[in-house]
Structure formats: C-alpha cells, structure tokens
Amino acid sequence: MxxxxxxxxxPRNEAVDLYNTYPLHLRPDNxxxxxxxxxxxEGVQRTRQPIVTGTSVLAIKFKDGVIVAADNLASYGSLxxxxxxxxxxxxxxxxxxxxxxxxxxxxHIQHDLDSLIISExxxxxxxxxxxxxxxEYLSQVMYARRSKMNPLxxxxxxxxxxxxxxxxxxxxxxxxxxxxxxxxxxxxxxxAQPLLRKAVEGRENELTEEEAVKIVEESLKVLFYRDARxxxxxxxxxxxxxxxxxxxxxIAPTEWSFAEGIRGYGAxxx
Amino acid sequence: xxxxxxxxDLSASTxxxxxxxxxxEYAAKAVENSGTAxxxxxxxxVVFAVEKLVHSKLLVPSSNRRIQTIDRHIGLATSGLLADGxxxxxxxxxxxxxxxxxxxxxxxxxxxxxRIGLYVQAYTLYSSVRPFGISAIFGGIDKEGPQxxxxxxxxxxxxxxxxxxxxxxxxxxxxxxxLDLPSLTVQxxxxxxxxxxxxxxxxxxxxxxxxxxxxxxxxxxxxxxPVPHELWVEADKRGREALDEDMVx
Numbered sequence: 001m002x003x004x005x006x007x008x009x010x011p012r013n014e015a016v017d018l019y020n021t022y023p024l025h026l027r028p029d030n031x032x033x034x035x036x037x038x039x040x041x042e043g044v045q046r047t048r049q050p051i052v053t054g055t056s057v058l059a060i061k062f063k064d065g066v067i068v069a070a071d072n073l074a075s076y077g078s079l080x081x082x083x084x085x086x087x088x089x090x091x092x093x094x095x096x097x098x099x100x101x102x103x104x105x106x107x108h109i110q111h112d113l114d115s116l117i118i119s120e121x122x123x124x125x126x127x128x129x130x131x132x133x134x135x136e137y138l139s140q141v142m143y144a145r146r147s148k149m150n151p152l153x154x155x156x157x158x159x160x161x162x163x164x165x166x167x168x169x170x171x172x173x174x175x176x177x178x179x180x181x182x183x184x185x186x187x188x189x190x191x192a193q194p195l196l197r198k199a200v201e202g203r204e205n206e207l208t209e210e211e212a213v214k215i216v217e218e219s220l221k222v223l224f225y226r227d228a229r230x231x232x233x234x235x236x237x238x239x240x241x242x243x244x245x246x247x248x249x250x251i252a253p254t255e256w257s258f259a260e261g262i263r264g265y266g267a268x269x270x
Numbered sequence: 271x272x273x274x275x276x277x278x279d280l281s282a283s284t285x286x287x288x289x290x291x292x293x294x295e296y297a298a299k300a301v302e303n304s305g306t307a308x309x310x311x312x313x314x315x316v317v318f319a320v321e322k323l324v325h326s327k328l329l330v331p332s333s334n335r336r337i338q339t340i341d342r343h344i345g346l347a348t349s350g351l352l353a354d355g356x357x358x359x360x361x362x363x364x365x366x367x368x369x370x371x372x373x374x375x376x377x378x379x380x381x382x383x384x385r386i387g388l389y390v391q392a393y394t395l396y397s398s399v400r401p402f403g404i405s406a407i408f409g410g411i412d413k414e415g416p417q418x419x420x421x422x423x424x425x426x427x428x429x430x431x432x433x434x435x436x437x438x439x440x441x442x443x444x445x446x447x448x449l450d451l452p453s454l455t456v457q458x459x460x461x462x463x464x465x466x467x468x469x470x471x472x473x474x475x476x477x478x479x480x481x482x483x484x485x486x487x488x489x490x491x492x493x494x495x496p497v498p499h500e501l502w503v504e505a506d507k508r509g510r511e512a513l514d515e516d517m518v519x
Contacts, residue, residue, distance in 0.1 A: 111374070115367060122339040122363055124496070 050102035050153040052076050054087045055229045056188025057098035058219055059157045060196055061166045061181045061204045062212035065240030066159040068098045069216045071224070072249055073231035080231065088237045090244040092117045094162040095131040096237040097138070100186040101154035101173065109152060112141070131160020131167035131239075135177075143175025155185040161239045184219075187227040192219040209238065221252045281397040293401055294394055297423035300403030301350040305479060306438035306470050307336065308446065309347060309407040310463055311418035311431050315456040315487025316409035318347040319463035321438065321471050324478040337484045337496075341366040341377055344410035345484050345494035349436035350423075351403040358406050358421075362386055378412045383419035383427045391425025405435035410486050410494060438470025445469060456487035460497055461505050468509035469516070481506050 052074050059068040070087035073080055087106070088098045091113045099106040116137065120129050129137075135158040145151050155172040169179045181204045182196035199215045200207065207215075213236060224232045232252040238245050273279040279292035286292060305321040320336045338346045338359040346362060348355030365385040369377040386406065393399045401423045409418040420435060421427040432446035445466045454462065464481060471479055483497040483505060497505070 111371075115370065118342055118370075119363070119367070121342060121493075124335075124339045 046149060047151070047153060050105070052081060052103045053229070054085065054100045054103055054106070055227055056184055056186040056192065056223055057087065057100050057155075057157045058188050058192050058196065058216055058223075059098065059159050059168055059183045060200045060207075060212055060216060061168055062200075062207035062209060063205055065161050065209060065212075065238055066166045066168055067209075067212045067216055068096050068157055068159040068237045068239075069220060069234055070098045070100070071220065071231040071234040073229070073233070074103045075229045078228070080229075083231060083233065084249070086235060086246075088235055088246050089113075090237070090246060091134050092120075092129055093243045094128065094239065095134045095158060095160035095167075096239050096244050096246065097134075097156055097158050098237070099154045099156045102152070105152040105154050106156075109138070109141075109154065109156070113138070130162035131158055131169075132162075134158060134160070135167065135169040135171065139169075139171040139175060139177045142171050142173065146174045157183050157185060159237070159239055161241065164241075166239075187229070188219070188223055191223055191226050195219050195222065209240075213238075217250075217252065221254065224252060224254060282394050282399070282401055283397040291394060294424050297350075297401040297403045298405075301405045301423065301435060302437065302439075304349045304351070304436045305336075305476075306434060306436040306442055306467060307347040307349040307405075307407055308435075308442050308463060308466060309409045309418050309420075309430070309433045310446070310449075310451060310454070310459045311409065311416045312451050312454040312456055312459045314416070315411060315459075315485060315490075316345070316416050316418055317456055317459040317463045317485045317487075318345055318407065318409060318483070319467045320347050320349075320482040321436070321467045322480045322482050323476050324480055327478075332480065335482060337482050339494050340382065340408070341370075341410070341494075343376055343412065343486060343492050343494060344379055344382060344408060345486060347407045347409075347482075347484075349405050349407075354402045354404045355406070358386065358390070358402060358404055361389055362406075362408070365389075376412060378414065379408055379410045379417035379419060380414075380429070383408050383421055383429075386421050387425050387427040389425075390421055390423065394423075394425060407433050407435060411492055416486075434466075438467075438472070441470045442466050456485050456489060460485060460501060461508055464505035464509035465512045468506075468513045481509070 054074055057070040059066060068088060072084055074082040074085040088096055089110045090096050142152055151173040153173050158169045160167040168183055170183050171177045182200045184193040184196060196219055220234050224230050232254050233249050235249055236247045273292040278284055278286035282291060282293035305323040307320045310317045318337050322336055334352060336348055336355060340346050340362045346359055362382060366377040366382055369381055390402050394401045406421045418430045418433055419427050420430060420433045431451045434442035434446060449462055460483060464483060467481055483502055484494060485497055486494045
C-alpha cells in the first residue's frame with residue numbers, strides 16, 4: 001500500500017515507479033500465487049534491431065564553440081525513406097544533441113530531455129542545466145535502459161558551451177561514454193574521424209568558426225561519397241556564447257562524372 | 271456566523287439544510303485573509319502581481335514566493351495558504367507534464383484549469399480531507415492567445431480578462447475594470463499591476479510587503495519569467511508615486 005496521498009490516482013509512469021510495477025509483465029511474483037514469475041514471459045519480445053535509422057553524426061570543438069552536424073536522411077533498411085528529418089536537437093540554451101541509430105528512439109529521447117528542461121525551468125531558481133549535466137543524465141538513461149535489456153538504439157553526440165567552456169561527449173545504446181575534441185558516430189567513426197583528428201587535434205583553440213564549418217562540411221561530403229546510407233543534405237549546429245543555433249538544411253555540391261569510368265561492378269558489358 | 275454550533279460545518283462531506291457546504295466557505299475565508307494576487311490578460315500576454323506580506327524582518331528577501339512557473343508558458347499566482355499553493359503548483363506541473371506526454375503539445379491553460387478544478391473539487395467531497403485554502407490564478411499564452419483562469423476552493427473556475435483574489439480583491443477589481451485590458455501591452459500592464467498592488471495594500475493593518483511581478487509575453491519569448499530587475503524597480507517606484515499623488519488629492 002502506498003501511504004502517500006500525493007501518489008494516489010497517478011497514471012503508470014516508467015520514470016517514477018516506487019514499487020517496480022511497470023511494466024506489468026516484469027512484476028515478480030515469486031510463486032506466491034502459484035504462477036510463474038512472469039506470466040507473460042513467452043509473449044515478451046525485445047528490440048533486436050533499429051528500424052528507421054539515421055547514419056553518422058560529426059562534432060568538433062573550435063576556438064569559441066562547438067559544432068555538431070548530421071545529414072537529413074532517415075533510412076528504412078537500405079531504402080532512403082525520409083529525406084527531410086532533423087537529427088539535431090537543442091536541449092535548453094547551452095546544449096545540442098545529434099543522434100544516429102533508431103529515429104523513433106531518438107524522438108523519445110528528445111521528448112524526455114524536453115520534459116527534464118521544463119521541470120528544471122519551472123523551479124525558477126535561476127539555474128540552467130549545462131551540457132555536462134545533460135550528458136550525465138542522458139548517459140545514465142542509456143545505461144539504465146541497456147541494463148533492462150531494452151536499449152534506446154542510438155549513438156548520440158552531446159555538444160555544448162557554458163560559462164566559457166566547451167563540451168563534447170559521446171554516448172551509445174549500451175551506455176558507453178567518452179569525450180574528445182573530435183567525435184563521430186556510426187560510419188563516420190571510421191571514415192570521418194581520422195580526417196577530423198588530423199584537422200583539429202592540437203588546434204582546438206585556434207580554429208575559427210568558418211574553418212570549423214569547412215572541416216565538418218568536407219568530412220560530410222566524404223561520408224556522402226562513401227556511406228550508402230547518407231545524404232548530401234545536412235544541417236549544422238553551432239553552440240557558443242550566444243547559445244544554440246541550428247542551420248537550415250544545406251546541400252553539398254557533388255561530382256559524379258568519374259563514376260562512368262569505373263569498371264568492375266554494375267551493368268557494364270565490357 | 272449562522273453556521274457555528276449547528277454541526278453542519280464540521281465536515282466537507284455534509285450539506286447544511288439550506289444546501290451549503292460550510293467548509294468550502296471557510297476555505298474561501300482563508301483566501302480572504304491572505305495578501306492580494308492579481309492577473310491581467312492583455313493584448314500580447316499575461317501579467318501577474320502579488321502583494322506578499324512579510325511577517326518578519328528575519329525572512330530572507332524574495333523567499334517564499336507566491337508566483338510559480340507551471341510550464342514554459344504558464345504561470346500561477348496564488349492567494350491563501352502558502353503550503354496549499356505549493357501543493358496546487360506541484361499538482362499543476364504534473365498535470366501539465368501529463369498533458370504533454372499524452373498529446374505531445376504544450377498544455378492549453380484552459381485544460382490545466384479544468385484539471386486543477388477537478389482536483390480541487392475532489393477535496394470538497396470527503397470527510398477525511400479539507401478543501402484547499404487557495405484561489406489560484408493560472409495564466410499564459412497558448413495557441414488561443416493570452417489566457418487567464420481562476421480556480422476557487424470549491425473547484426469552480428472561470429476565465430477572466432482581469433482577476434483579483436485575496437484581501438484587496440474588491441478594490442483591485444474596481445481598478446482592473448477601469449482599464450482597457452484587451453488593448454494594453456504587457457509592458458504597460460506591468461506598471462498598472464504594480465500600481466494596483468501598491469494601491470490595495472493597507473498600510474495601517476499590514477506593515478511590510480514585497481511586490482512580486484511576473485509576465486508571459488512577446489518580450490519573454492512566450493516564457494513565464496519574473497519581470498527583469500530594472501523594470502521591477504521602475505514599476506515599484508511608479509506604483510509608490512501614484513499612491514502619493516492619490517494622497518495629495
């Protein structure tokens with residue numbers, strides 16, 4: 001019995017669940033009523049793969065801010081299903097997140113973080129969550145979900161700028177976290193990360209915004225040529241002293257005339 | 271009071287023979303003893319002002335606030351028992367979040383007032399609880415534009431252009447009626463609100479008070495925020511001056 005009247009009559013909620021009654025099929029019974037520990041065990045299925053997916057996210061630090069970029073594609077398997085999806089999301093006024101992996105899980109995360117920001121805002125105490133706090137919260141959520149064998153199928157970059165300090169962090173579906181001055185998820189971790197490191201490492205405090213944008217755009221273009229789940233339409237988010245700004249979609253000009261000369265695959269007859 | 275000694279005022283779950291529930295009326299009395307709170311719904315937003323009575327010099331300035339934020343775009347000013355106001359605020363935040371979870375859209379102020387009305391009304395039904403000693407002014411900007419609602423201890427709620435609850439509500443209401451609220455801007459309404467609070471404050475009965483001001487409007491980007499300090503200082507000053515001019519007349 002819950003003796004706190006404030007808790008009566010509330011809807012089930014995964015986040016606040018004093019007696020672990022949620023979800024129903026996971027309620028332990030310990031054989032008290034002679035039924036198996038989980039009556040619905042056979043009926044329970046778990047996520048085995050993401051469905052509608054986003055590909056790489058790139059992020060680097062520069063002199064007075066951070067930059068996070070992702071293309072606008074959400075794929076359905078190998079089908080380029082949605083070509084106008086925003087994979088960057090501002091969280092409060094100092095932070096932006098970008099996600100690859102399952103897009104519906106990402107939408108869930110966006111909603112979750114928005115609720116967090118609103119509950120902090122309504123405190124009205126003059127404090128605002130910075131990127132470090134949001135990253136910590138998010139990584140705890142990701143790890144908790146994987147520990148329930150029910151991961152949020154994403155790899156996420158968190159970028160931010162608060163009190164004159166930049167922040168960049170990575171977290172993924174199993175709760176792995178790390179920080180660096182250049183980060184890339186998905187295919188970008190193989191293709192773009194070496195390029196970003198070469199361009200950025202050791203120059204974090206020299207690069208201007210324009211140079212940083214150029215580096216990221218160049219890496220996105222390389223990814224577009226190499227990654228079959230990518231698009232040459234992308235957005236760039238910049239976080240600096242002024243706050244978060246997410247650009248409109250941009251289209252990278254690309255060159256494909258060389259393709260005709262390539263031999264060894266496809267429908268050529270000779 | 272005719273109700274006293276009759277035995278019909280001991281529980282909120284018992285009617286008097288003439289169909290009244292005295293516990294609800296007593297709850298309204300608790301509101302009448304508290305510092306005034308007003309809300310102005312104007313052309314481009316909503317302004318709240320509260321006369322927060324300071325009963326001790328030892329209290330930290332600007333503590334025990336009576337204006338709360340419920341959602342990004344919704345504010346709440348209460349009059350009555352401070353603790354009950356906090357509880358209503360907490361419940362309102364939960365309801366706002368629940369609305370967002372369900373419909374994935376910012377909570378309309380009317381929907382919030384409706385839910386809080388139901389909640390407050392439930393506390394007029396049972397002998398095990400007492401009604402809330404609170405009149406709550408909910409205000410904000412939603413997709414219908416600026417909105418202002420007052421929830422009474424009985425659970426009833428009405429929409430208003432201008433609302434006043436607490437000690438000085440009568441005088442405050444007459445002052446609000448003189449204003450052309452739908453054509454004011456929030457910037458102007460802040461000064462009017464401060465003036466009214468200074469006007470209704472009774473120096474002879476209550477000594478000290480703190481003026482609380484908050485607003486939702488274009489200036490705040492649709493957020494419910496306290497008015498900036500400089501504006502507060504100016505509004506407070508002009509409120510005092512208007513009072514002195516009245517005295518001279």
